[in-house]
Amino acid sequence: MKFLCVGCDAVMGFAERELPGDGTMTAVFTCPACGREVAMLTNPMETQLVASLGVKVGGRTVEEQPFELIRGSVAGGGDVFEDVPTGRGDVPEDAPLRVTWAADATERLNRVPAFVRGMVKRIYNDYAKERGIGTITTEVMDRARSELGLEGM
Amino acid sequence: MKRQIRTYAQATEPAGTELVAQIGAQADRLLARLAKIRSTIVVASGKGGVGKSFVAAQLARALTDRGLFVGALDADVNGPSLARMLGVSPARLHLDERGVYPAHTRAGCALMSTELLLESADSPLRWREPDVGGFVWQSALETGMLREFLSDVHWGDLDALVIDLPPGTDKIARILPLLPRITAMIIVTTPSNVANAAVARSLRQVREAGVSNVGIVCNMDGYVCAHCGAVSPLFADTPGDEDRREIAYRDDIAAKSENAPERGIAAVPATVSTWASIPFDPRAAAATDAGCSLPAGSPVVAAIDQLVTRLQSVLNPVLE
Numbered sequence: 107m108k109f110l111c112v113g114c115d116a117v118m119g120f121a122e123r124e125l126p127g128d129g130t131m132t133a134v135f136t137c138p139a140c141g142r143e144v145a146m147l148t149n150p151m152e153t154q155l156v157a158s159l160g161v162k163v164g165g166r167t168v169e170e171q172p173f174e175l176i177r178g179s180v181a182g183g184g185d186v187f188e189d190v191p192t193g194r195g196d197v198p199e200d201a202p203l204r205v206t207w208a209a210d211a212t213e214r215l216n217r218v219p220a221f222v223r224g225m226v227k228r229i230y231n232d233y234a235k236e237r238g239i240g241t242i243t244t245e246v247m248d249r250a251r252s253e254l255g256l257e258g259m
Numbered sequence: 260m261k262r263q264i265r266t267y268a269q270a271t272e273p274a275g276t277e278l279v280a281q282i283g284a285q286a287d288r289l290l291a292r293l294a295k296i297r298s299t300i301v302v303a304s305g306k307g308g309v310g311k312s313f314v315a316a317q318l319a320r321a322l323t324d325r326g327l328f329v330g331a332l333d334a335d336v337n338g339p340s341l342a343r344m345l346g347v348s349p350a351r352l353h354l355d356e357r358g359v360y361p362a363h364t365r366a367g368c369a370l371m372s373t374e375l376l377l378e379s380a381d382s383p384l385r386w387r388e389p390d391v392g393g394f395v396w397q398s399a400l401e402t403g404m405l406r407e408f409l410s411d412v413h414w415g416d417l418d419a420l421v422i423d424l425p426p427g428t429d430k431i432a433r434i435l436p437l438l439p440r441i442t443a444m445i446i447v448t449t450p451s452n453v454a455n456a457a458v459a460r461s462l463r464q465v466r467e468a469g470v471s472n473v474g475i476v477c478n479m480d481g482y483v484c485a486h487c488g489a490v491s492p493l494f495a496d497t498p499g500d501e502d503r504r505e506i507a508y509r510d511d512i513a514a515k516s517e518n519a520p521e522r523g524i525a526a527v528p529a530t531v532s533t534w535a536s537i538p539f540d541p542r543a544a545a546a547t548d549a550g551c552s553l554p555a556g557s558p559v560v561a562a563i564d565q566l567v568t569r570l571q572s573v574l575n576p577v578l579e
Binding site for chain 2: 107108109110112115116117118119120129133135149150151154155156157158159160161162163164165166170172173174175176178179180181182185186187188205206207212215216218223224225226227228231
């Protein structure tokens with residue numbers, strides 16, 4: 107979308123955006139040559155169409171946030187999220203722990219025969235979750251094998 | 260005298276709206292997330308009610324049970340069912356600078372679904388926006404949801420992401436631009452001529468998009484007797500054996516297979532084969548509805564194993 111100042115043959119530049127709160131949008135553009143201003147007025151349907159793309163006319167002042175569109179658009183959708191500022195230590199106690207696997211641990215797991223790999227992986231995952239360990243490393247695997255008597259896995 | 264006004268293409272100076280830059284940033288974020296996912300398996304169909312979600316759920320379970328790091332994405336934003344089928348109850352979702360953390364099945368399969376966003380199990384997906392011209396923008400919003408499901412979920416390093424699409428060829432078209440690399444696409448059908456006609460349209464669309472690894476899963480291919488375990492036909496107009504179904508698709512597929520390599524991958528083969536045939540087993544259906552594993556001894560287990568085996572070549576070396 108561009109506005110061309112016909113008299114100057116110049117592309118008008120975005121100047122400001124206003125959202126009056128009634129679902130419409132006002133965007134002002136200025137001619138860089140003569141300074142003439144024009145306001146683009148969009149109806150609620152047009153405004154919503156642009157918003158549905160996850161973009162803001164004139165750019166952003168803050169970076170796009172995770173699930174920004176979903177949190178802003180789905181009725182009730184914003185209520186199911188809890189922000190976690192930094193690190194596992196800030197996750198609420200009842201939050202399910204997401205166990206990740208370090209590369210070397212993954213490599214070792216992949217050496218386990220396929221038909222039992224799922225079961226072995228579950229055992230290590232459960233071991234880590236029960237102890238609040240967020241990342242499974244080869245050291246964690248060694249410890250689990252020792253503590254759980256899983257020599258050979 | 261006609262005025263000479265430059266066209267959009269001729270007016271190359273930036274207008275400062277930053278719209279293209281924002282779309283580009285979204286694409287970059289999506290690619291960065293997908294770069295950590297080694298394979299993407301899309302389960303689709305042109306027909307509703309053929310059991311896509313059932314196949315997607317059981318495939319995700321089977322791959323997870325084989326030790327792979329698996330994610331399951333329910334792309335049916337208006338009719339989600341994958342969470343229930345995988346036995347995941349909605350709980351509060353957590354997010355930080357890395358993204359939104361998916362839910363997990365007991366076996367460790369990561370999951371994202373609209374079901375996790377809704378207020379209750381019987382709540383339909385509703386938008387905050389007043390429905391002014393919803394027919395214009397709802398499709399864009401639903402596509403935006405899919406984009407965020409893909410790019411904003413902290414999937415981690417996955418061996419495979421299984422995506423369950425809603426029915427309809429338009430839904431296939433909607434997901435394709437979001438996925439620059441599709442490892443395999445599974446088109447689910449049933450042994451009914453009506454379903455096959457709809458599925459043929461999906462196959463043509465997939466073929467024209469240049470997806471190379473495409474296979475058919477024929478669901479409800481027979482009925483498993485709860486008493487004796489015998490399998491008998493469920494549909495009266497069943498085309499017949501596996502070969503006959505393959506031939507039915509072959510004529511359609513062969514027509515324009517030369518348009519394939521636009522997506523940077525190998526040409527679509529002239530035939531699309533059946534990767535698995537799954538009989539309808541009431542016990543397996545009940546178990547899936549309850550979010551439980553398939554009952555031992557069900558012929559569905561063997562059929563899903565067959566599907567995993569067929570995927571082995573495209574998932575290698577992830578899957579032994």
